Amino acid sequence: MTAKLPDSVSQSSQKSDTTMDTRIRNFLIALVAIALGIALYFGLQTQTDTASLEKQAEASTPLEVAMNNHKPTFMEFYANWCTTCQAMASDLAQLKEQYADSVNFVMLNVDNNKWLPEVVKYRVDGIPHFIFFSSEGKTIAQTIGEQPRSILAANLEALATNLPLPYTQGNGQVSPLNSSISVTTGAQDNPRSHGAQVKL
Numbered sequence: 041m042t043a044k045l046p047d048s049v050s051q052s053s054q055k056s057d058t059t060m061d062t063r064i065r066n067f068l069i070a071l072v073a074i075a076l077g078i079a080l081y082f083g084l085q086t087q088t089d090t091a092s093l094e095k096q097a098e099a100s101t102p103l104e105v106a107m108n109n110h111k112p113t114f115m116e117f118y119a120n121w122c123t124t125c126q127a128m129a130s131d132l133a134q135l136k137e138q139y140a141d142s143v144n145f146v147m148l149n150v151d152n153n154k155w156l157p158e159v160v161k162y163r164v165d166g167i168p169h170f171i172f173f174s175s176e177g178k179t180i181a182q183t184i185g186e187q188p189r190s191i192l193a194a195n196l197e198a199l200a201t202n203l204p205l206p207y208t209q210g211n212g213q214v215s216p217l218n219s220s221i222s223v224t225t226g227a228q229d230n231p232r233s234h235g236a237q238v239k240l
Contacts (some may be wrong), residue, residue, distance in 0.1 A: 093120055096136065097147040103158075106144035106173075111171040112199045113144040117164045119151050124186045125168045131189040135196055142200040157158040172199055172208075181208035 097118075102173060106113045116132070118125040136145045148155040158164075162171055162182065170187070172180040172195065180199070191207045198205045 052160050056060050062111050093125060096133055100147040101144040103146050106146045107177045110175050111144050112175050113146055115146040115171040117150050117169040119149060119167055120166050128186060135192055139196050139200055143196060172205060
């Protein structure tokens, strides 16, 4: 014969199980809320950086103007999907504001086929890719990849004051271009025409 537990003990056991289930459910809800909050934060951060890149590009000096207005030029090859470009967007925005009167800032989106001749000419194979031009439009230096703000500021200060750039061998983290764009010179396929086709 089995002994029957008093009703108060049975109800207490059920309450305990219900309380434990409620705690576990609340804990899981809290974890999901935290995870969603973090995902939302980083998602908005990326959208903000992309918007910042687009906004900066819209405000940048057109290439034709920059090459003819007798001011030194800082050219940036970028893409909206480039995480390194996004990471540098805030620093570059501040530097552009600081040097806007003395330096042209040109931004060329590598995803825009309009800039393919420039991508090929300057051998852009990773972004961000920065080129410094003299006031006569001559290439002074190129740097590739993520650059610390202090390095960019020193180079821009030198560019604005017509002094030699202190940091011209910068190679930081880049986003590689995975493009299979072909540029032909118009020559027919000929085994003797080596180099008539450039692949990026």
